[in-house]
Amino acid sequence: MNGDIALAAHGLRRSFHQGRVRALDGVDFQLPAQASVAITGASGSGKTTLLYALSGLLELDAGTVSVEGHSPKTPAHWADLRRDRIGLVFQDDWLLPALSVAQNIEIAMHNTHRTAAERQARTRELLQLVNAEAFAERRPNELSGGERQRVAVARGLANAPAILLADEPTGELDQANSTHIADLLFDLQRSQGLSLVIVTHEHTLARRCALQFVMQDGRGAFDPDKAAP
Amino acid sequence: MRLVLIALRNLAYWQPRNLGAMAGILIAIASLVALVGLARGVQDTLLNALDMRGTDVLITEAGALDLISSIVPDSLAQDAAQITGVDATAPELTRLTTLEDGRSVVVVAWPVDSYPWDSLTLAQGRLPTAQDAQTVVLGQALADRLSANIGDTITLFHEPFEVIGTVTATALLSRSAAYARIGDVQALTFRQGQATSINIRTERAHRTATLQTLRAGFPDLSVETTDALGDSYLFGRIANVLALAISTVAVVSAVLVIFNTMSTSVTARRGEIAILSAVGWNRPHIVAMLLIEGSVISMIAGGLGILAGILLATGVAAHPQIVGFVDPVINAGLVAWAFAVSLGVGLLGTLVPALRAVRRPPAEVLRGR
Incomplete structure (x- = not known):
């Protein structure tokens, strides 16, 4: 896959409040396979909106998104891609409060080809990967912010996606946890050949990405100081 | 999972x-x-009580608001008994009265030895005879409510009635009613010669034909099966x-x-x-x-x-x-x-x-x- 385009977007437009706020104003974006891109910009510049658009979570006014060469047209197709090819990590961990840590990870493997035993084995593997085995049976409200975010990363990786999209994954963490999560993401990106998109306002984290896509007032462009894709 | x-x-x-x-x-x-x-x-509750006593057809005043407000001559029972397919008849006078405790009670009155008495199962005592005067049989639920025993006296229509028996029944209204001789109730409610309805038990094999004959025989009265009673009265x-x-x-x-x-x-x-x-x-x-x-x-x-x-x-x-x-x-x-x-x-x-x-x-x- 190296050399291919994992994610491509053309002419993305999305406005809110009857068109008064243009969150995306003709954005073109590309994510090379196995590369890492940081989407940066000021608050309200459209970073998160772009990430949602790239993952099919947002209805667009105009524009197209293709995932590994496929252009999903229906919500069902997008759901299949999010299950099989795209992992998501949110700023707010968005773990389901009724389920344990292990179940929160396993739930992402629902309706896949995996058997129950395989799902449980994969869950154990992911818990080990993010060093969360010790609190596998706890509920999210019993965890610290860093622990919850590690679980969210594990859930994002549950189905071994080719692409991982992370929205401010370290946004609400202290320095130690922030560094730990960032190390985890980049280790995974390298070891598993992930194509990684991170929305962040933290320069330290953005600098660790191979590419930087800067958003401003709904428009975006790759930072020329970093190699263009 | x-x-x-x-x-x-x-x-x-x-x-x-x-x-x-x-x-x-x-x-x-x-x-x-x-x-x-x-x-x-x-x-x-009303229909069950009628059904339980074996009444198939009821003759009442045409256009009556309900069963209790109907007035018909009690002699109709004898006329109806002559019709082919009629197995038994009984005039019935049903009144609502107030007991000493202020609660209402239904008093059902039939002639002694008429067939509706057979539907009551005696728990204690006996049923009225022709020699009695102002005697009453209480449904078991009513007897329990009044704590009345055989030999006690209760007041109905402002007159004393001797309790001579208690009866059980499956229908609630039957368990909660008082039963008396029709002559006593007619005299005390100023309804001599009157009944609220004529109970008719038909021969099972000729029920439909008998109903038609009864309707033809009493064109100015309401002749209804007990099943249809609910629809025949305004209150129903x-x-x-x-x-x-x-x-x-x-x-x-x-x-x-x-x-x-x-x-x-x-x-x-x-x-x-x-x-x-x-x-x-x-x-x-x-x-x-x-x-x-x-x-x-x-x-x-x-x-x-x-x-x-x-x-x-x-x-x-x-x-x-x-x-x-x-x-x-x-x-x-x-x-x-x-x-x-x-x-x-x-x-x-x-x-x-x-x-x-x-x-x-x-x-x-x-x-x-």
Whole structure:
């Protein structure tokens, strides 16, 4: 896959409040396979909106998104891609409060080809990967912010996606946890050949990405100081 | 992890919210069962009493408001007895009177040795004879209510009546009534020679033909089978309309409460729905999970609501002011109907907001956290 385009977007437009706020104003974006891109910009510049658009979570006014060469047209197709090819990590961990840590990870493997035993084995593997085995049976409200975010990363990786999209994954963490999560993401990106998109306002984290896509007032462009894709 | 297991874990976790939803459904279904059961019971209580005594056809005054306000000559019983296919007849004078404790009681009067007396099962004492004067037989429920024993005297129509027997019966009205000789009641209520109805027992094989002959023989009177009595009196028709109106109001209320409760419950979980969509769950799976939760809530609350409804109706029927006049009719049909309403509306009330929620782009919810 190296050399291919994992994610491509053309002419993305999305406005809110009857068109008064243009969150995306003709954005073109590309994510090379196995590369890492940081989407940066000021608050309200459209970073998160772009990430949602790239993952099919947002209805667009105009524009197209293709995932590994496929252009999903229906919500069902997008759901299949999010299950099989795209992992998501949110700023707010968005773990389901009724389920344990292990179940929160396993739930992402629902309706896949995996058997129950395989799902449980994969869950154990992911818990080990993010060093969360010790609190596998706890509920999210019993965890610290860093622990919850590690679980969210594990859930994002549950189905071994080719692409991982992370929205401010370290946004609400202290320095130690922030560094730990960032190390985890980049280790995974390298070891598993992930194509990684991170929305962040933290320069330290953005600098660790191979590419930087800067958003401003709904428009975006790759930072020329970093190699263009 | 199976879908059912996920749904059950959600139900367990969101206990306070689910208990609230259950309470709403429980109250709606309890009201439905109690109101419909009581409305049906008002009419069936009278019909059961007539049916139990073996009366197939009743002759009453045409256009009478109800059975008690009808007036016909008691001699009609002899005329009707001459008609082919009539097995037995008995004039009946039914009056409502007030006891010393202020409560009302139905007094049913027949000639001694007439066939309706055979429908009463003596628990104690004896039935009236031609030699008696102002004697009364009490239904067991009434005797218990009055703590009356054989030999005691009670006051009916401001006159003393000696209690000479107590009887049991399956029909509530029969258990709660007092039975006397028709001559005594006619004299005390100024209705000499009058009856409220003529009870007729027909030969089973000729019932339809006999009914037609009776109608032809008494064209100026109401000649109805006991099954059709509810429709033949104005009060019966009012009771029917009221039962229908109450049932409709109860069902509509239940539907609205359940629908609103389940809609609120699903709407409150838009965040979870959005995150399930974000991790790749497709819409049918999310809707299925919510429907499982909705059906469990509806079934538990519906079942408890039915039990509560039965208790409520029984409690209302036992109120001192109406005890003995209404036996709630809560049969398997009503129970099944109430359960179906609970489950059906619960599922529909879950499905509609669930479909609305899964159609909403997840980003709208995730951004708005």
